[in-house]
Amino acid sequence: MALPTLLALEDCADYSKTVEPFLPQLYSLPEKLLDVVANRQSLSSLYIETNPLVSGFAISVFLGAVFLVASEINRNYSQVDRFWSLLPTFYIAHFDLWARLAGVPSQRIDAALLFSTIWSVSWFEPREDAYWRPPPDHADQWSFC
Amino acid sequence: MVILLDTIDLQLLEKRRLPGRFRRLSMVGSIQGQVVLIFVTNTRSSQREIIRKYIPKAVFHIFNWTFISFIQSILLFAIAAPTYTLLLTTQFEPDLSSADIAFVAIELGLILTEYIADQQQWGMNSSPWRSFTTRQIANMFQTITRRKASTRIIPSSPLATSRMRYTGDSSLRGSGDIADIPISRPSSQFGSSSTSGRALRQDRYTPGAPSVPRFLSCFSRAQLG
Numbered sequence: 001m002a003l004p005t006l007l008a009l010e011d012c013a014d015y016s017k018t019v020e021p022f023l024p025q026l027y028s029l030p031e032k033l034l035d036v037v038a039n040r041q042s043l044s045s046l047y048i049e050t051n052p053l054v055s056g057f058a059i060s061v062f063l064g065a066v067f068l069v070a071s072e073i074n075r076n077y078s079q080v081d082r083f084w085s086l087l088p089t090f091y092i093a094h095f096d097l098w099a100r101l102a103g104v105p106s107q108r109i110d111a112a113l114l115f116s117t118i119w120s121v122s123w124f125e126p127r128e129d130a131y132w133r134p135p136p137d138h139a140d141q142w143s144f145c
Numbered sequence: 146m147v148i149l150l151d152t153i154d155l156q157l158l159e160k161r162r163l164p165g166r167f168r169r170l171s172m173v174g175s176i177q178g179q180v181v182l183i184f185v186t187n188t189r190s191s192q193r194e195i196i197r198k199y200i201p202k203a204v205f206h207i208f209n210w211t212f213i214s215f216i217q218s219i220l221l222f223a224i225a226a227p228t229y230t231l232l233l234t235t236q237f238e239p240d241l242s243s244a245d246i247a248f249v250a251i252e253l254g255l256i257l258t259e260y261i262a263d264q265q266q267w268g269m270n271s272s273p274w275r276s277f278t279t280r281q282i283a284n285m286f287q288t289i290t291r292r293k294a295s296t297r298i299i300p301s302s303p304l305a306t307s308r309m310r311y312t313g314d315s316s317l318r319g320s321g322d323i324a325d326i327p328i329s330r331p332s333s334q335f336g337s338s339s340t341s342g343r344a345l346r347q348d349r350y351t352p353g354a355p356s357v358p359r360f361l362s363c364f365s366r367a368q369l370g
Contacts, residue, residue, distance in 0.1 A: 003232070003233065003236075004233070005236075006233060006236060006237075008237075009234065009237045009238075011233075012230050012233040012234050012236075012237075013230055018229070018230075018233060052229060052232065053226065053229045056222055056225070056226070056229075057219070057222060059222070060218045060219045060221065060222035061215065061218070061219065063218050064214050064215035064216075064217075064218035064219065065214070065215075067213075067214045067215075067217075067218060068209070068210060068214035068215070071209060071213065071214060072209075077197070077205075077209050077213055079214070080213065080214070080217045080218060080221070084217070084221060087218075087221040087222070087225075088221055088224045088225040089225075090225075091221070091222050091224075091225035091226075091228070092225050092228050095225070095228040095229065095231075095232055098232075099232055099235075104232065104235055105235040105239035105240070106235075107235075107239075107240060107241040108231050108232075108234065108235060108238075108241055108245055109228060109231055109232060111241060111245055111246070111249045112228055112231055112249075114249065115249050115252045115253060115256075116225075118253060118256060119256055122256050122259075122260050
């Protein structure tokens with residue numbers, strides 16, 4: 001089972017009950033991915049059988065490797081900066097997708113995804129300017145005169 | 146042929162910060178009959194480029210291998226990780242409660258205030274008045290009010306506006322009293338005694354290039370007289 005069976009609501013935030021039992025899944029994940037490559041197991045069944053926190057962490061490590069290679073090839077060391085506002089929404093969408101595939105009620109995650117999507121969208125223009133670009137060079141400040 | 150240029154590279158190339166209109170300029174031209182498209186991109190984080198200037202190359206590579214690529218990526222996952230707790234709570238409360246809806250509404254309200262506040266802060270930071278000390282601004286207004294009543298500060302025709310724009314003509318520089326205030330010249334004749342206001346405006350990327358803000362030229366004698 002990819003989710004822990006819990007007895008009380010408080011247990012949902014208990015590391016030893018929710019995360020620790022699934023750490024072995026993380027260590028055996030490369031092996032299982034090789035099985036997928038060798039067609040011994042389908043990717044979707046592996047996705048459903050793996051704890052979503054473990055698979056999400058694995059995705060983030062994999063993306064880290066992608067960013068590293070891209071940054072070394074392009075000599076541009078800001079690869080994460082292009083995606084940082086989208087990635088949390090991507091991971092929440094991953095939890096949502098997992099819940100839907102595993103048949104777990106997903107309404108609360110839908111609500112989180114709604115909030116996160118709006119948050120991501122809010123980081124596009126024009127506020128993006130303030131963080132990505134140098135300040136304007138007094139180009140159009142004639143109204144002050 | 147397509148050429149991609151990053152603004153940071155352009156600024157290093159030009160040894161100065163480019164005026165705003167060059168930021169996203171895409172040029173079309175031709176070299177020996179071949180069409181050349183130049184796109185100016187803006188994808189590189191300037192802060193990191195500054196760090197790169199100051200630390201040894203090997204150390205920066207270690208920084209890239211650890212923090213920039215992997216740790217940042219994992220931290221972004223950690224931001225989304227509380228969704229796992231939400232997922233687990235569905236075992237006890239499968240349906241969306243009114244508390245959940247209220248929580249989402251509060252969060253959306255926070256996004257709205259954050260959006261407005263960031264925009265206002267950006268506007269405040271990019272205001273040209275930040276270039277000057279309070280004393281300098283007071284002097285400007287004194288100079289304006291001391292002038293004759295017939296002095297026209299606001300141009301009446303669009304043609305006058307275009308003539309008044311700073312065109313890079315060096316004769317405009319230093320022609321007026323207020324326009325002589327150096328803005329981004331670190332080692333100016335005025336010394337460093339009154340640089341507190343200027344330090345805010347200090348060029349963060351390629352310091353040392355003299356540039357008079359365009360809007361200042363309207364205060365100069367040549368324009369007003």
